[in-house]
Amino acid sequence: MNKRDQKELMVFLGMIGPGLLVYLFIVAYPILYSAWLSFTDFNPNSGGDWSFVGLLQYKTMVEDPNFWHAFKNNMIVVAVSAFGQIPIGFVLAYILFRNRVKWGHFFQAMVFLPQFLSTIVIGILWKRMFAADGPASRIIQIFSGDPSRQFDLMLKADTVMYPIGFALIWMYTGFYMLIFLANLQKIDKSMVEAAKIDGATEPQIFTRIIMPLMTGAILVSAILAIAGSLKGFDLIFAMTTQGLQRNNAMVLPIFMYQTAFQDYRNPMRFAYGSAISNAIVIISMVMILFSNWVGSKFNAGEDY
Amino acid sequence: MKKALFTLLTLTVVLSTLFLTGCQKKADGDSASGGAPVVVKTMAYGDNSNAEGMSWERIVGYFMDENPDVIIDYEMLYDEAYHQKVVARLASGDVPHMAYMGADARWGAPWKEAGQQWDHRDLLKDSMYDTSLIPAMGPNGEIYEIPLGTSNLTTVLFMNKALVEELGFSEPKTYEDIKAMVPAAQAAGLEVISIDGADGWAWGSCVMSAFHARTSGDPNWVSKAVDGQNKFTDPEFVAALELIDMMVKDGVIEQKAVLVDYGTNISNYSNGKALFMVQGQWAAGGIENPEVADNTVMMAWPAMPGEKAGGAGSVGAAIQVGYGLTKAGAADENVKAAAMRFLDVFYSEEETTQRLRDGAIVAPILKGYQTPSDLPAIIAEKVRFAQSVALQSDVVDAFLSGAPNDTLNAGMQKIVAGQSTPAEVAAEVEGLLR
Numbered sequence: 061m062n063k064r065d066q067k068e069l070m071v072f073l074g075m076i077g078p079g080l081l082v083y084l085f086i087v088a089y090p091i092l093y094s095a096w097l098s099f100t101d102f103n104p105n106s107g108g109d110w111s112f113v114g115l116l117q118y119k120t121m122v123e124d125p126n127f128w129h130a131f132k133n134n135m136i137v138v139a140v141s142a143f144g145q146i147p148i149g150f151v152l153a154y155i156l157f158r159n160r161v162k163w164g165h166f167f168q169a170m171v172f173l174p175q176f177l178s179t180i181v182i183g184i185l186w187k188r189m190f191a192a193d194g195p196a197s198r199i200i201q202i203f204s205g206d207p208s209r210q211f212d213l214m215l216k217a218d219t220v221m222y223p224i225g226f227a228l229i230w231m232y233t234g235f236y237m238l239i240f241l242a243n244l245q246k247i248d249k250s251m252v253e254a255a256k257i258d259g260a261t262e263p264q265i266f267t268r269i270i271m272p273l274m275t276g277a278i279l280v281s282a283i284l285a286i287a288g289s290l291k292g293f294d295l296i297f298a299m300t301t302q303g304l305q306r307n308n309a310m311v312l313p314i315f316m317y318q319t320a321f322q323d324y325r326n327p328m329r330f331a332y333g334s335a336i337s338n339a340i341v342i343i344s345m346v347m348i349l350f351s352n353w354v355g356s357k358f359n360a361g362e363d364y
Numbered sequence: 365m366k367k368a369l370f371t372l373l374t375l376t377v378v379l380s381t382l383f384l385t386g387c388q389k390k391a392d393g394d395s396a397s398g399g400a401p402v403v404v405k406t407m408a409y410g411d412n413s414n415a416e417g418m419s420w421e422r423i424v425g426y427f428m429d430e431n432p433d434v435i436i437d438y439e440m441l442y443d444e445a446y447h448q449k450v451v452a453r454l455a456s457g458d459v460p461h462m463a464y465m466g467a468d469a470r471w472g473a474p475w476k477e478a479g480q481q482w483d484h485r486d487l488l489k490d491s492m493y494d495t496s497l498i499p500a501m502g503p504n505g506e507i508y509e510i511p512l513g514t515s516n517l518t519t520v521l522f523m524n525k526a527l528v529e530e531l532g533f534s535e536p537k538t539y540e541d542i543k544a545m546v547p548a549a550q551a552a553g554l555e556v557i558s559i560d561g562a563d564g565w566a567w568g569s570c571v572m573s574a575f576h577a578r579t580s581g582d583p584n585w586v587s588k589a590v591d592g593q594n595k596f597t598d599p600e601f602v603a604a605l606e607l608i609d610m611m612v613k614d615g616v617i618e619q620k621a622v623l624v625d626y627g628t629n630i631s632n633y634s635n636g637k638a639l640f641m642v643q644g645q646w647a648a649g650g651i652e653n654p655e656v657a658d659n660t661v662m663m664a665w666p667a668m669p670g671e672k673a674g675g676a677g678s679v680g681a682a683i684q685v686g687y688g689l690t691k692a693g694a695a696d697e698n699v700k701a702a703a704m705r706f707l708d709v710f711y712s713e714e715e716t717t718q719r720l721r722d723g724a725i726v727a728p729i730l731k732g733y734q735t736p737s738d739l740p741a742i743i744a745e746k747v748r749f750a751q752s753v754a755l756q757s758d759v760v761d762a763f764l765s766g767a768p769n770d771t772l773n774a775g776m777q778k779i780v781a782g783q784s785t786p787a788e789v790a791a792e793v794e795g796l797l798r
Binding site: 103104105106107187190191192193194197208210211212214215216301302303304305307317318320321322323324325326327330 | 473625
């Protein structure tokens with residue numbers, strides 16, 4: 061290595077060094093600590109001795125019915141994101157792109173509006189919507205003619221994810237719409253014009269030109285949706301009250317939180333909580349790899 | 365361009381002034397004590413919009429103005445965020461010197477687990493506190509925090525006296541008396557007893573904490589069950605759960621209560637939509653409608669069907685939370701002295717009276733304290749009620765925590781919603797506990 065290379069190396073290290081140190085301390089260290097903790101019985105709150113317990117925490121996790129309940133709910137959230145938010149966002153973006161509605165900018169702003177609101181505010185808003193004699197109950201009462209009828213889907217484990225899914229779509233669809241709209245606007249309009257001159261119909265333009273060019277954006281959106289869905293905590297936590305509703309709607313991050321931070325009876329709760337959080341990461345990675353694989357089959361990343 | 369420059373210049377001058385003022389203040393503080401001020405790292409409870417938080421900020425502000433040698437370096441959080449942060453700080457080793465804490469299974473557990481509970485008995489001034497009003501919190505009579513007031517009453521029935529009398533009834537002595545009000549209340553479009561049933565803890569703290577004593581005749585039944593002397597599947601506990609089922613079937617509590625949250629419950633009662641509300645004593649301060657507040661009578665649950673003599677008239681009561689030093693704080697003599705100086709101000713008669721007026725406490729623990737005669741009617745009623753309680757029973761979540769407690773709370777909601785039976789809920793709790 062000559063002097064010039066050495067100097068460049070020093071400059072390189074000097075430039076990335078501070079950022080790398082911050083990254084290692086704030087991101088890498090907690091990940092490694094969490095991985096280590098999940099193989100021990102250590103309780104950082106009480107301190108003291110610890111032992112290596114192998115896969116005990118993971119074994120406890122897969123034998124815990126609450127884990128599978130939370131996992132099932134998380135998969136529903138992923139499905140709502142992937143097959144609800146993304147398609148609706150895409151359709152809305154396409155309608156705006158093709159100028160199919162008047163006041164497009166107004167609708168664009170309205171759909172994107174929830175992104176400007178705090179998640180906690182949105183959670184409380186939807187909690188009020190589904191409360192006793194709240195707007196959802198009032199609608200049921202009007203249509204049924206029974207003033208005592210209540211919107212009770214939040215109380216049942218097998219129906220609680222419907223209202224939550226609805227709220228998730230309301231909140232995040234605007235985000236995906238904007239991603240798709242930005243990508244649609246990058247498409248060379250002359251391609252669409254040429255297709256129209258050649259007699260292509262609107263569905264043909266959509267399926268033969270737009271869709272192939274948008275697979276990359278759809279893949280990126282799917283990855284964002286999966287990662288966001290699996291770590292999603294705040295909206296569901298704010299929408300539900302402590303007790304039956306939150307137990308019904310429990311997703312893996314809430315299960316991890318309740319285990320590590322609230323279950324004082326379990327002295328290994330931090331280690332168990334770490335195992336759950338590692339499981340969330342592993343599940344996310346598997347699903348993202350799957351998305352990439354699916355994307356590759358559809359030629360994701362095709363050039364404009 | 366000129367306008368932007370002018371704005372930038374103004375901003376710079378203002379910020380510089382603020383910075384220099386801060387430096388001057390700090391320098392004054394340093395010089396007053398002849399050294400660096402003592403920093404008391406504190407975990408406080410409240411938020412900027414409630415009486416508890418505003419009172420804390422005000423007290424800290426004037427204490428530090430008058431004691432420039434002390435800095436109360438606090439982090440203030442409320443509700444779930446507070447509990448989460450306590451666990452996170454203790455687990456990470458960032459132990460505060462002084463904190464809002466309790467001594468039971470919910471408020472005291474993380475401090476106990478971290479070995480940070482510290483006995484205050486030697487520092488409590490006999491001239492200031494009536495120590496007979498401060499219950500023992502440890503096995504040897506230790507006092508781990510200074511309670512804000514006397515025992516926290518959690519199973520209180522708030523009765524809208526005017527509304528009850530308007531319907532032709534009077535203060536109920538038995539459950540049957542309440543049940544008799546149902547047809548008239550329903551005809552008037554009113555609830556009989558409102559509860560924030562969407563909050564699982566409300567069923568445990570405000571209902572079951574009295575019912576277990578009523579059906580068993582033992583006010584300490586829950587603590588004995590947690591110790592293994594009783595089982596949650598015992599007939600007396602199942603009978604207590606059956607009372608909830610019975611109240612829903614009788615229309616005394618409406619099934620929709622399980623969809624009502626804390627704020628809505630108080631608002632419903634405050635707006636005259638219910639004859640009674642069940643909550644803890646702290647809810648008194650939230651009844652904002654003066655017509656309802658001035659007409660409210662506070663009472664214990666009346667005699668319930670199948671009630672045993674040993675539990676008659678019992679009211680769920682837990683040790684009140686308050687501020688205390690941690691072991692880490694007490695280890696440093698300067699910090700300990702500074703913190704106790706602050707606590708003397710925090711628990712002063714003036715501040716305690718304000719807390720009483722805010723509705724935050726039942727009754728003070730100060731020696732020779734004279735209750736002011738000009739208290740708001742609802743607060744005076746609370747003091748009267750507290751003094752009338754003859755028998756206090758275990759509050760469930762003061763002894764039962766984690767998954768069994770969550771299951772019990774959610775189980776009671778399932779009973780109300782018609783999704784579980786009392787026997788099933790009892791079996792599930794017992795299964796998780798042992």
